[in-house]
Amino acid sequence: MIETRAPGKLFIAGEYAVVGPGQPAVLIAVDRCITVRLTESEGAGRIHSSEYGQAPVIWRREDDGEHIIVDERPFDYVLSAISTVEELRSGRGASPRYFDLEISSELNDADGRKFGLGSSAAVTVATIAALDEFYRLGLTLTERFKLAVLATIAISTKASGGDLAASTFGGWIRYSSPDRAALHAHREAHGVVSAMSCEQWAGCSARRVTPPSSLDLLVGWTGTPASTEHLVTRVHTPSERSDEASSEHSESTPKPAPLVSFAAESHTLVDDLVAAFDADDAEASLTTIRSVRALLRRLSDSTGSLIETEALHDLCEIAETHGAAAKPSGAGGGDCGIALAHSHSEAQTILSGWEAAGIRPLDLGAHREEGEIDEF
Ligand SMILES: Nc1ncnc2c1ncn2[C@@H]1O[C@H](COP(=O)(O)OP(=O)(O)OP(=O)(O)O)[C@@H](O)[C@H]1O
Ligand SMILES: C[C@@](O)(CCOP(=O)(O)O)CC(=O)O
Known part of the structure; x- marks a missing residue:
């Protein structure tokens, strides 16, 4: 076998x-x-x-x-x-x-x-x-x-x-x-x-890439499975979205402007994060994770797709209250959120806060590196 x-x-x-x-x-x-x-x-x-x-x-x-x-x-x-x-x-x-x-x-x-x-x-x-x-x-x-x-x-x-x-x-x-x-x-x-x-x-x-050694990765599960395919379709087809958006926004509410700079801003933030990792700079890593969260919220607003659900919002705010940086992971709309936290004690407080808010901490670490990555 x-x-x-x-x-x-x-x-x-x-x-x-x-x-x-x-x-x-x-x-x-x-x-x-x-x-x-x-x-x-x-x-x-x-x-x-x-x-x-x-x-x-x-x-x-x-x-x-x-x-x-x-x-x-x-x-x-x-x-x-x-x-x-x-x-x-x-x-x-x-x-x-x-x-x-x-x-x-x-x-x-x-x-x-x-x-x-x-x-x-x-x-x-x-x-x-x-x-x-x-x-x-x-x-x-x-x-x-x-x-x-x-x-x-x-x-x-x-x-x-x-x-x-x-x-x-x-x-x-x-x-x-x-x-x-x-x-x-x-x-x-x-x-x-x-x-x-x-x-x-x-x-x-x-x-x-290697994250700063002083940071812990925390993962919380909202308990709500989300459809990545569905969310990606909504976010990437703004023309289909406009009909749905008009039903969600009243006549008097102006429609959100499209986020034309999303890809460029995301690219810069990924570069910033990798640079912070390479420099073992924990503070810069946290700042960048916060900016990525803010950018995803703007994407969400501009497309009318709910990426940061209420549960993911709670997950992020609880982590922030204790000095960590957090964001939804992946397509959002449910599934998991992640936090980068400073120390073991800070991490424990966040995990308890998540549990109290109905968010299930997942005890996960990095899977081992499998070997060399060749050129494509
Ligand atoms: N244990 C399994 N056995 C066979 N197929 C599986 C199994 N687990 C997942 N799949 C396949 O993957 C699909 C789920 O993919 P989907 O993208 O919805 O979820 P995911 O990859 O776990 O989540 P996400 O995309 O949010 O990370 C299933 O419909 C099935 O086709
Ligand atoms: C939205 C997207 O960038 C990430 C989806 O992540 P997840 O499968 O929801 O964890 C789609 C993709 O990368 O294929």
Whole structure:
């Protein structure tokens, strides 16, 4: 049996802007994982996961022995990851085989509600790692990351891939995204093998960063799962938004002005944060996190999308009261918020305050760094 694990992630800065090609973000891989266990099978493959309910998803190959088919199941991240690696395997001339997957997750609570820690990315990355081992492809971390991006954008080209980079490389990273629409078009036209090394990866990068050693990362879960896809669509399609906005703003209330400088401001703040990390400057890091929160609030106001919900607002204000800096993580609208706090004692007070306000502290640290990040 082959067993692989891939961690979840949190956005520290740069969310939403990173959806634009070449735009940067800072993320952390967290020490909670999705585990994939792979065993060889015959005639068909079965995928067991609580995500699919009691019965496994059963997959087969088309008559050509290559293409994957499933009955009555929408094409999802796991199936996309399998199809993408299978295309590479075929391109390298290796023979197809059947296998079963058993998937388990630490990225949901006991009731199965997602924490918003990037389960779609972790399941994609762990599936690709399992197949890499199974077919002995000998992929580098960067090649696995690229496959994960190609698999994910076959489902949605909106996804920045920041979660996939954190899940593949581990630790803390500064990430910038490729042009996924162009990448996906390249794959459609030329196949996966060509897409692994095409020029459409320009603008994509990942490098390790280290936060000041005197800061603790605190994570609070609001208990409300949010739809990233839905929020990103709202925020990035202002024309669709204007109708909805008019129903939320009365005739007499002026509509908020669009935030044209959002991407540039976010880019500057990510650069500031990375510079503060590199200089081991805790105060500058906290100041920048506060500015990122303020920028996300302006984005929220200008699009009418609720990023900082009441629970996330409480989470941030409680942390601020005790001298920490805090913000929603990722798309917001629920899921998690993060705080960077000075010391252990300050952290304990914040965690107690969160609990009293109904916010569940998640006991998370950074997942280990997985190895070298090659050039793209
Ligand atoms: N254990 C799992 N087994 C199989 N597929 C999974 C599993 N966990 C997540 N997925 C896939 O990921 C999808 C959830 O992705 P979604 O983006 O909604 O959540 P997330 O990645 O955890 O959260 P966020 O995007 O807020 O970080 C599921 O619909 C499913 O397709
Ligand atoms: C809004 C966005 O920048 C971050 C989404 O973060 P999360 O999946 O809600 O943690 C989208 C993306 O990067 O794909």
